[in-house]
Amino acid sequence: MSARDDKIRQVVAELDAHVAEVEASVAALKALLASDEVPEEQEDPS
């Protein structure tokens, strides 16, 4: 495998990781907007 192929694979892996980070952060922010549907205390009292 050439250095270029390695580089392409590396960049795609890094791109994938950054996209996943943005998706996760945006999902967390959106969850905060929807959070009033969830009761504050959900833990089992037992």
Add this chain to the structure above:
Amino acid sequence: MARELRKAARDSGEDVAAHHGLVRMIPQWERGNRAPRERYRLLYLKVFADALGSLPHGMDTVDFALRLAEVRSRAASLPGPGQIRAIEAAARAKPGQTMTPAEIRALAAEAIAHLHEVAGKLAELSALLGDDEVGGGKP
């Protein structure tokens, strides 16, 4: 991408929609609003397989082209910095949050920082693949 799809179709002796039609449909496909028909999916595969044509036979080019297309499509679907800031502002304005305003701000800043990295990686990838446009990136 429209030019690439048209070229792939021409090389295969197929017809595709007019250029302006492709230009209108491609963003809808990339945002996931509409699924491309099979022949367009095959043309996408051909475009990415051709872009990676110099890869060694040992590499699973089709799988890799699919992964590349999937990652690019996800990148194109991400909200822009302005949209992330708007979500952040709405989340901070909402009472009874489980996170402090500073934590919400930090979360949005992290998302935007990664978004900038995404744009950089898309440009780097386009340069490596010899694209004539920065492929489907944000923002």
